[in-house]
Amino acid sequence: MNALYVVMLYGVEVPPEGLDGQPHTTEFIDMLEAYNKLDKEQQKLLENISLYQKAPVFSKEAIDIPKKVHPIVSTHKVTGQKGLYMGSYGAVPVGMENEPEKGKEFVQDLFETVLTRTPIYSHVWQKGDVLFWDNSQVMHRGLPYDATKYKRVALRLGVVDNLEAES
Numbered sequence: 223m224n225a226l227y228v229v230m231l232y233g234v235e236v237p238p239e240g241l242d243g244q245p246h247t248t249e250f251i252d253m254l255e256a257y258n259k260l261d262k263e264q265q266k267l268l269e270n271i272s273l274y275q276k277a278p279v280f281s282k283e284a285i286d287i288p289k290k291v292h293p294i295v296s297t298h299k300v301t302g303q304k305g306l307y308m309g310s311y312g313a314v315p316v317g318m319e320n321e322p323e324k325g326k327e328f329v330q331d332l333f334e335t336v337l338t339r340t341p342i343y344s345h346v347w348q349k350g351d352v353l354f355w356d357n358s359q360v361m362h363r364g365l366p367y368d369a370t371k372y373k374r375v376a377l378r379l380g381v382v383d384n385l386e387a388e389s
């Protein structure tokens with residue numbers, strides 16, 4: 223998977239609010255904790271499952287990009303700790319290609335379990351904030367704001383690991 227290893231986001235210009243009067247935030251979930259909060263049996267079951275991930279682009283061309291396969295339990299290349307890798311919306315387990323709706327439901331149910339057991343860190347942006355995260359075992363999403371009213375400028379730096387290449 224060519225997912226970025228470390229991501230940095232620098233809020234150069236930040237909207238004063240998100241939607242519906244809520245603060246403008248980016249949410250994060252620690253997927254190590256998500257894995258650790260699962261029952262042992264569920265952890266074991268997931269060890270054998272990989273997901274087809276969709277390309278993280280929102281264009282018609284994305285349909286033609288081959289899907290990537292990633293194990294749902296990922297082992298951190300540096301710490302050796304296990305975490306969940308749930309990836310993109312609409313991911314389907316390998317072996318369930320012919321019943322994609324059932325596959326998506328499986329992933330959705332797992333994600334709902336994660337959300338009930340794992341706290342979400344919601345970062346309320348202030349101009350000038352710099353965030354770093356380990357993108358290999360942290361999930362994130364930026365929440366929407368009214369782009370017709372406010373300007374947002376964020377600089378993003380991504381680091382790709384080459385740990386396999388070196389070892």
Ligand SMILES: O=C(O)CCC(=O)C(=O)O
Binds near residue numbers: 248378
């Ligand atoms: O815009 C945000 O708050 C999140 C940024 C993001 O999704 C990313 O950098 O991958």
